[in-house]
Amino acid sequence: MNILVCISNVPDTTSKITFTADHTALNTTGIQYIINPYDEIALSRAIDLTEGGDGKVTVINVGDAATEATIRKALAIGAHEAVRVDAAPRDAWFVAHQIADYAKNHSFDLILTGRESIDFNGTQVAAYVGELLGIPSVSTAKRVDIEGNKATVEREIEGGKEVLSVPLPLVVGTAEGVAEPRIPNMRGIMSARTKPLEVIPPVSVPELSRIVSYGSPEPRGSVTLVDAGEVEKLVDLLHNKARVI
Amino acid sequence: MSVLVYTEHTEGKFKKSAYEVVSYAKAIADLMSTTVTAVSIGNVDSAELAALGNYGASRVLHVSSEQLTQFVNQAYASVIAAAAEHTQADVVVISNTFSGKGLAPRVAAKLDAALADGAVELPEVDGNTLKVKKTAFSGKAFAVTELTAPKKVVALNPNAFEVRETGGSAEVDAFTPDIPTDDLQVVIQDIVRATDKVTLPDAEIVVSAGRGLKGPENWGMIEELADALGAATACSKPVSDAGWRPHSEHVGQTGIAVSPNLYIAIGISGAIQHLAGVSASKTIVVINKDPDAPFFKVADYGIVGDAFEVVPKLTAAIKAYKGN
Numbered sequence A: 001m002n003i004l005v006c007i008s009n010v011p012d013t014t015s016k017i018t019f020t021a022d023h024t025a026l027n028t029t030g031i032q033y034i035i036n037p038y039d040e041i042a043l044s045r046a047i048d049l050t051e052g053g054d055g056k057v058t059v060i061n062v063g064d065a066a067t068e069a070t071i072r073k074a075l076a077i078g079a080h081e082a083v084r085v086d087a088a089p090r091d092a093w094f095v096a097h098q099i100a101d102y103a104k105n106h107s108f109d110l111i112l113t114g115r116e117s118i119d120f121n122g123t124q125v126a127a128y129v130g131e132l133l134g135i136p137s138v139s140t141a142k143r144v145d146i147e148g149n150k151a152t153v154e155r156e157i158e159g160g161k162e163v164l165s166v167p168l169p170l171v172v173g174t175a176e177g178v179a180e181p182r183i184p185n186m187r188g189i190m191s192a193r194t195k196p197l198e199v200i201p202p203v204s205v206p207e208l209s210r211i212v213s214y215g216s217p218e219p220r221g222s223v224t225l226v227d228a229g230e231v232e233k234l235v236d237l238l239h240n241k242a243r244v245i
Numbered sequence B: 001m002s003v004l005v006y007t008e009h010t011e012g013k014f015k016k017s018a019y020e021v022v023s024y025a026k027a028i029a030d031l032m033s034t035t036v037t038a039v040s041i042g043n044v045d046s047a048e049l050a051a052l053g054n055y056g057a058s059r060v061l062h063v064s065s066e067q068l069t070q071f072v073n074q075a076y077a078s079v080i081a082a083a084a085e086h087t088q089a090d091v092v093v094i095s096n097t098f099s100g101k102g103l104a105p106r107v108a109a110k111l112d113a114a115l116a117d118g119a120v121e122l123p124e125v126d127g128n129t130l131k132v133k134k135t136a137f138s139g140k141a142f143a144v145t146e147l148t149a150p151k152k153v154v155a156l157n158p159n160a161f162e163v164r165e166t167g168g169s170a171e172v173d174a175f176t177p178d179i180p181t182d183d184l185q186v187v188i189q190d191i192v193r194a195t196d197k198v199t200l201p202d203a204e205i206v207v208s209a210g211r212g213l214k215g216p217e218n219w220g221m222i223e224e225l226a227d228a229l230g231a232a233t234a235c236s237k238p239v240s241d242a243g244w245r246p247h248s249e250h251v252g253q254t255g256i257a258v259s260p261n262l263y264i265a266i267g268i269s270g271a272i273q274h275l276a277g278v279s280a281s282k283t284i285v286v287i288n289k290d291p292d293a294p295f296f297k298v299a300d301y302g303i304v305g306d307a308f309e310v311v312p313k314l315t316a317a318i319k320a321y322k323g324n
Helices: A037-050 A065-077 A092-104 A125-133 A186-192 A231-241 B016-031 B046-055 B073-086 B098-111 B216-229 B237-241 B272-278 B294-298 B307-323
Strands: A002-006 A009-011 A033-035 A056-063 A081-086 A110-114 A137-147 A150-157 A160-167 A170-174 A197-200 A209-215 A224-226 B002-006 B036-041 B059-063 B089-095 B114-119 B124-126 B129-136 B141-147 B152-156 B171-174 B187-193 B205-209 B232-235 B262-266 B283-288 B301-304
Touching: A002 A037, A002 A092, A009 A065, A033 A037, A033 A065, A037 A056, A037 A065, A037 A110, A037 A137, A037 A170, A056 A065, A056 A092, A065 A081, A065 A186, A065 A197, A081 A092, A092 A110, A092 A125, A092 B098, A092 B114, A110 A125, A125 A137, A125 A170, A125 B073, A125 B098, A137 A160, A137 B073, A137 B098, A150 A170, A150 B098, A150 B187, A209 B114, A224 A231, A231 B283, A231 B301, A231 B307, B002 B016, B002 B073, B002 B098, B016 B036, B016 B046, B016 B089, B016 B152, B036 B046, B036 B073, B046 B059, B046 B171, B059 B073, B073 B089, B073 B098, B089 B098, B098 B114, B098 B152, B114 B141, B129 B152, B205 B216, B216 B232, B216 B262, B216 B307, B272 B294, B283 B294, B283 B307
Parallel strands: A002 A056, A002 A110, A056 A081, A081 A197, A110 A170, A137 A170, A224 B301, B002 B036, B002 B089, B036 B059, B059 B171, B089 B152, B114 B152, B205 B232, B205 B262, B262 B283, B283 B301
Antiparallel strands: A009 A033, A137 A150, A150 A160, A160 B187, A209 B141, B114 B129, B124 B129, B129 B141
């Protein structure tokens, strides 16, 4: 079982998100970066699937040298080797091309990625990579099991789930439930330093879109407090003032 | 030049998110001085299809095939791309549902189109480019993406655009594109649907609870309040991590982002990760016994009090109001 796990380097979930004065870039002052939490689930599942067998887990990241701390963390968690495509991750279309191009020349049975990154929330990479490679993809999976050359995947749908049987090779975007996130142990941390990390140049991809500005949600007015003994007043406000019931 | 919209259905019936995307496509078409064609795949009766005209579609392409009775993203993407070419569409609109998310990138790749997902407003049309406002940083911010490629795919968030009835009726035509056999490798073994409940991502009212509830045995009162309001239930991350509630109910930065008209948060302190998932809610009510809970800072209405006392009273008051 040869598995490729795509990881992105994102601001920690506790980060307060602000932008530069001209609203064109993230203000990175004081921001700590982590492995995208959904990618960590993908990586943990890949390790579950290869543990004790002769499988291999390769992680791929598209980013500049600053993302190497995140890649080493993935190696410490248990990936066997890593590849960094040396380019800024411009958008999901660009990233998916880099992953597909690398995967084309290596025979992976399974490509896993988080269902979305918590910075741009695209949910795009899994389906893009599947389309670029001409293989099936499942986005927002809640369970991934492999038997022989087939995967059983549960995917989330509105108000329920679908159970799919899909032949390998396959791309899956993983959500919560697929695996318990693994924490690196001391042995993992020590060995991560010496595991192979290959740096490769990007392939060129035409630009189809670009982000022109960022903003923050409008702040709400101050809260109207209602006394705990007067819940009828809240019902009245929701009906007559907010008009939501 | 035209606008194509894919209308997703559940067992032959369109849901509100389908009418939202048709209304949204119509509004974009008006800005571009063109018309909207809808494409629907699978078993839907002709009256249901023609009724899409009431939301602004002038024509509906219906693809009915034995192979396509259930959603397979690869095959559905081929059909939608074929429909886009057939109608010479420059803009394809898809609802950003779970299925839509697995579909939109494939459609965009097939058409060499630019993709904006998570759209929350009508785009600005400027010559041949579209500027789309979308959510970013899991609800902590938004980004404006300029789509410069000749073809564009826009995936609209559910509950972000109002349904607009135009009073028209659409002409329904059969459409029979070729489906590559490679597209049909996925076999659907089972579909499990909770039919008796309002589903979280498209709920107009959400009742959500956190660790303040003390244990899963206390969710009865949350469900009663949700039933009284016709609402979906949700929870915070610590609650789903503890296994008190399923992961599918987890609202927040690493769970589901919701945008209901009314979000009622009970016993949730309001960590930044949770607030990210609810910031698009129109009205937020917070019930918490801690007056310093950060959630009060972003709430529209608040009650400082013990959930175990306040919630049953609120349920009774809602029932009394609905009874009138």
